[in-house]
Amino acid sequence: MINFIITSSVCLSIFLAAYYLLLEKEKMHNFNRFYLLGSIIISFAIPFLTFEIIKIVPAVQHFDTIVDEPFIIPSTETYIEEKTVYMPNVLWSLYGIISMLLLVRFGKNIWKLISKARSNPSVNYQSAKLVLIEERILPHTFLNSIFINFDDYNKSSIEDELYAHELVHVTQKHTLDILFIEILKVIFWFNPLFYYYKKAIQLNHEFLADEAIVKTYNNVLFYQNLLLQKSNNVQTIYLASNLNYLVTKKRLLMMTKNTSRKMALLKKVAIIPILAGLIYFFCIEVVAQEKTIEKATTAVEVSGIELSDSTIDDKKRDKYYSGVRIILIDNRYDLEINKMYEDLTLEEKRRYLNWIPKSISEKELPAALFEKMKTQNMAVWINEKVSSKEEIKKYKRTDFNYYTYSFVHKNARSKRFPQEYQYALYTKKYFDKNLKNSHLKFKGDTLKMRISNFDRVQKNKEKKENDKENIAFQDTTKVYTSIDLTEKPSFNGGFEAFYKYIGSSYKVPEQVTKNKLKGRVFVQFIIEKDGSLSNIKTLRDMGYGTGDEAIRVLKESPKWTPGKVKEKPVRTMYSLPISIQ
Incomplete structure (x- = not known):
């Protein structure tokens, strides 16, 4: 409700400001009438409109886990202690009382006008009905009834322009606009804002009636004097279209104003960007759609290795x-792997080691470049x-049979090497020994890779600075997975007991229960040698604190029986999916 009120109010304010700045002073009153009414309807509709833009995001395709099936936490087991808050009830009660009083006042005024039309004599006049009353009033209109003074009617002292003015209100059904607002x-x-809208709508009604009279009688000066004469010391009638409503400089000037078709068209078109901007700001919603990644891009550069888009030959x-x-x-997914190459799955090999x-080949060093290296201070x-x-x-230039170079961005240059380019030269002996056959076998015993985007790097950096426990691949003690173990870790009483512990301890956040999500x-943790749980973190959650609650429950978990390798307790990496229904 609050979102609806704020969004609609912002839209109403912008539309009303556009009306005062662009449209009110121009002679296009029919357009203005529907603009004012339409802007109210559109402002109420915008909070309920949503246009989705699909944004593709990568999805995690694989999780190592020793649990065959995820367990389910039924919502019926969730207990949330609710506290009674009285303030919303007080505010709603106050709103209801004031609204009821205003509704009674509104109904009373309508009934008063209807009763007046029924209890006084009336005369048919073209498409309207003249209601003759004894009160000294100026003509005013409600629905198809025009209220006039009985004596003025009998004495024929009411000018034809006044009848015609009120008849415009009847034929164009201006009363419906007033009832709506x-x-x-x-x-x-x-x-x-609705008080300003009513004022703008009623003034535009008078512009419409004045325009019709000026076109019919073609005597602007007489009509202006007539309005000024009749407007003195006469009170306006609530809910009615009044002859003397806001007889101001605006109405008098509008009678003599002319607006060119080109100017009117330009100002009408100017409304389109305003509407488009409001829809874009309030109605466009970016929706993430997961897509499985077939390959990954790493931040590690390996000399002599070239990235490929095709699948590498497995052998x-x-x-x-x-x-x-x-x-x-x-x-991107807080995923860590620390395995021998042979222990990787075929999917992991193809996904993360997809370079060929x-x-x-030998490459001759250019003579000009070699001379420049001998005379200038270059990074070589x-x-x-x-x-x-x-x-x-x-050296002689012919001593080198291979070279490479790379451009260094400004923010990566050091005081020692401030140059834009760095060059690497290789002699024939070094090339034959170290580079010539480097494509046959990886030259090191360990390959480290990091896959990331900037936002996730920054987020993980802050997280790791506040995390006192090292993640598994940084730990000096080896961490095992289920496939390395001779005896898997177990919970006292078995997995059924562990399920009961999670089900009784996990408190589903209120927002999840409320929205029926x-x-x-997905959580990951290490079962230590003593059976305690460490390095607990969420790989993916549903938001609303669901991941934090899982971490809390696991931190309070009783100790496990640790996994073993050759009868010796070892640290075991464990992944766990928790389904919430």
């Missing part, structure tokens, strides 16, 4: 990475050792 004032009495890859430990940090090493490495221009002079919370 009055009903809104009863409901939204706390919003002052060639197996030979290249044989005996290599793969340490992977995927910051290619053979390196020879056989992976930093070399000065004096050391470069000791369903989904999964």
Whole structure:
């Protein structure tokens, strides 16, 4: 409700401001009438409109877990202690009382006008009905009734222009506009914008009636004097269209004003960007849609290895990475892998090791570049050792049969190497020994990779700075997964007992229960050698504190029986999906 009131009020304010700035002073009153009414309806509709824009986001496809099936926490077992809050009830009661009083006042005034029309004599006049009353009043209109003084009618002292003026209110049904805005004032009495809207609508009604009279009688000066004469010391009637309503400089000037078609069209078109802007700001919603990633891009550069978009031949890859430990940090999903290459699944191999090493061909060093290196202070490495221009002079250009270079961005340059480019030169002997066959076998015993985007890197950096416990791949003690164990960890009483503990301890957040949300919370933790749980974190949750609640429950968990390798307790990595229905 609060969101509806705020959003609709902002839209009403913008539309009303546009009316005063662009439209009110122009002679296009029919358009203005429907603009004022339409802007109210559109302002009420915008909070309920939603246009979704689908944004593709990557999804986690695999979780290692030793639980065959996720357990379910029934919502019937959730207990949330509610506290009685009285203030909303007080405010709603106050709103209801004021609204009821205004509704009674509104109904009373309608009944008063209807009773007056029924209890006094009337005369048919074209499409309207003249109601003759004894009160000294100016002509005013309600629905199809025009109220006039009985004596003025008998003496024929009412000018034809006044009859015609009120007849315009009847034929164009201006009373319906006033009733519409009055009903809104009863409901939204706390919003002052509707008072300004009523004033603008009634003044525009008078513009419409004045315009019709000027076109019919073609005597502007007489009509202006007539209005000024009749408007003195006469009270206006609530809910009626009054002849003397706001006889101000605006009405008198509008009678003589002319608006060109081009200007009117331009101002009408100017409303379109305002409407489009409000819809874009309030109605456009970006919805994330998960999409499985078939390959990953790493931040590690390996000399002589080239990234490929195609699937690597499995046998060639197996030979290249044989005996290599793969340490992977995927910051996008808080996923960590610390395994020997042979222990990776085929999916992990193809997803994260999708580059194809290619053979390196000899490449001659250009003569001009070599001369520049000998005379200028450049960042040059020879056989992976930093070399000065004096050391470069000791070589001949033909001593090098391969070289590489790279551009260094300004924010990555150091005081020692402020140059834009860095060069690496390799002699024939070094090339034949270290580079020529480097595409056949990975030269190290460990490959470290990090997959991330900037936002997640920053988020994880802050998280790790506040986390006193090291994550698994940084721990000096080896962490095992279920496939490495000879004896899996267990909970006292079995998994059924563990399920009961989670079901009785986990408190589903109020927002999840209120919105009837369903989904999964994925958590990961380490079962230590003594059976306690550490490094507890959520891999993915539903928001609203569902992940934090899972961490709390696991931190308070009784100790487990640790996993074992060859009868010895070891630290075990454990992943757990929790389904909430």
